[in-house]
Structures are given as structure tokens and as C-alpha cells.
Amino acid sequence: MLKSLRQSKSYKPDPNLLANRTILVTGAGDGIGRVAAIAYAKHGANLILLGRTRQKLDSVHDEIAEHTGQASLIIPIDLTHFDATSAIELKHGLEGEYSRLDGILHNASILGPKTLIEGYPYDKWIQVFQVNLHSAYLITQAALPLLRKAPDASIVFTSSGVGRRGRAYWGAYSLSKFATEGLTQVLADELSEDSNIRVNSLNPGATRTSMRAQAFPSEDPDTLPTAEEHMPLYLYLMGPDSSKCTGMSLSSNNWSY
Numbered sequence: 001m002l003k004s005l006r007q008s009k010s011y012k013p014d015p016n017l018l019a020n021r022t023i024l025v026t027g028a029g030d031g032i033g034r035v036a037a038i039a040y041a042k043h044g045a046n047l048i049l050l051g052r053t054r055q056k057l058d059s060v061h062d063e064i065a066e067h068t069g070q071a072s073l074i075i076p077i078d079l080t081h082f083d084a085t086s087a088i089e090l091k092h093g094l095e096g097e098y099s100r101l102d103g104i105l106h107n108a109s110i111l112g113p114k115t116l117i118e119g120y121p122y123d124k125w126i127q128v129f130q131v132n133l134h135s136a137y138l139i140t141q142a143a144l145p146l147l148r149k150a151p152d153a154s155i156v157f158t159s160s161g162v163g164r165r166g167r168a169y170w171g172a173y174s175l176s177k178f179a180t181e182g183l184t185q186v187l188a189d190e191l192s193e194d195s196n197i198r199v200n201s202l203n204p205g206a207t208r209t210s211m212r213a214q215a216f217p218s219e220d221p222d223t224l225p226t227a228e229e230h231m232p233l234y235l236y237l238m239g240p241d242s243s244k245c246t247g248m249s250l251s252s253n254n255w256s257y
């Protein structure tokens, strides 16, 4: 375990790892998505910031502009209501703005209730799947024509430990992450046939964010890794160093490259 941790932390991305690349991050306004968007921008990427709360996206935009002088594109969308029509609008919007897309980090998710399946409310079940899975499938579909135009595009889906091993009370969140792993594998296999697009899933592990605090309210956040500590893997998967890696399920606390 310690050996793997050292291996992941030893990855030193080139400062220009993502130069001239355009990357879309969902849930970019807060938590891990915010930190990843800023890390990508600091490594040269042009960012598309998609998320629910305009004010939070503006703040990420400003922080990126302060560090890089670059303006990011802001797409304020509540993924609860994202449907096939929204996907077509997104597709046309992106194609009007960019000639290619080099990567997507599917990061936006909600936890939903932590309760037994026996009493899990159906409306919450649908909502969790909508935000965590269905919207990611629709966004990917909308973006694929532009991703195909990049020399080596990367799609990263965010998973979870409970998306690889089921655990009581994690309900629809756990199931939506299992499905995310499946989507990663099916899409990776399909795209390996006729494209240079790689598709992988990433489990950040316990991280000091508001979602983690919601899941474990009595936990001391200071005992948890910060999102910044996971950035080596987020950068590795988005940049060309991972160009041969597809269909993989990686975890921030035990990967090597």
C-alpha cells in the first residue's frame, strides 16, 4: 500500500502537460471538480466548466483567469433536468465554439439518501441515477463528434469504492457507480475499435469535500486527504502519458504508471 502511494505521488506531470487541449469538467464549481479544473488549467488546458451553481463556476473561472490569464467557458446546467434535448443543445453549443475536444472529466454526482434498499424512495433513486449516470451518458454522446477530432482524447468517469464493492445503505449512489464502471468498460471497448479515445474510471477515495461530510457527518475532515492530493492521477489520466490506458478502473490511493 505504502509502495503504491509513493508510486502515485511520484508522478510529476510536465508543466505543459495539457497545453492546447480543451477539457470539459462537470461539477466544476466545488469539491474535487473545482480542484481538478484549476489543476488542468494550470497545466495549460482551456477549460469548459459545467455545473449547477453559476456563482461557484464564476469563482473557478476567476481563479483560473488569475493564474493563467485564460477565460474558461461556463455552462450552468442542473443535471437533474438534463435530457436528450439538452444534449443536442450542448452538442451544437460546443461545436459552435470548438473544433475539437480533448477530454471530459465526468465528476458531478449526488449522494442521495443513505438508507436501506427496502425503504429507498423511488423519486430519489431516479434522481441519483439521472445526475450520476444518465447525464454523463448524454454528455458523452453529445461530445463524441468533437472528441473524435482530437489526436488522443480522454474520457474519465468518476467512480467510488462502493461502485466496485457494494455496501449497505449506499443505495442508488452505489448502484449508479457500478453502472458507471460498466459504461466505462463498454465505451472503452467500442471506442478502441475506431478511435484514439481512451475511457477510464477513477475512484478518488475518501476526500475532504462536502459530499464526504454529508456521508460521514461525525468524521473529522482534517483526517482526510484533500482533493489536491489526488491530482497526480487526475492529471495522468487526462494527459498524453496515459494514452495507452483504456478500460481501466483506477484508484487514487493505489495506482502506478
Ligand code: NDP
Residues within 6 Å of the ligand: 026, 027, 028, 029, 030, 031, 032, 033, 050, 051, 052, 053, 056, 077, 078, 079, 080, 106, 107, 108, 109, 110, 131, 158, 159, 160, 161, 203, 204, 205, 206, 207, 208, 209, 210, 211, 212
Ligand atoms: P461535492 O458534492 O463536493 O461536489 C459535487 C459537484 O457536483 C459540485 O460542484 C456540485 O455542484 C455538482 N453537482 C451536483 N449535483 C449537480 C447537478 N444536479 N447538476 C450539476 N452539477 C451538480 O462532491 P465531491 O467533490 O466529493 O465528489 C466529486 C466526485 O467524486 C463525485 O463523482 C463523487 O461521487 C466522487 N467521489 C467522492 C468521494 C469523496 O470522498 N469526496 C469518494 C469517492 C468518490 P454545486 O456545488 O453547485 O451543488
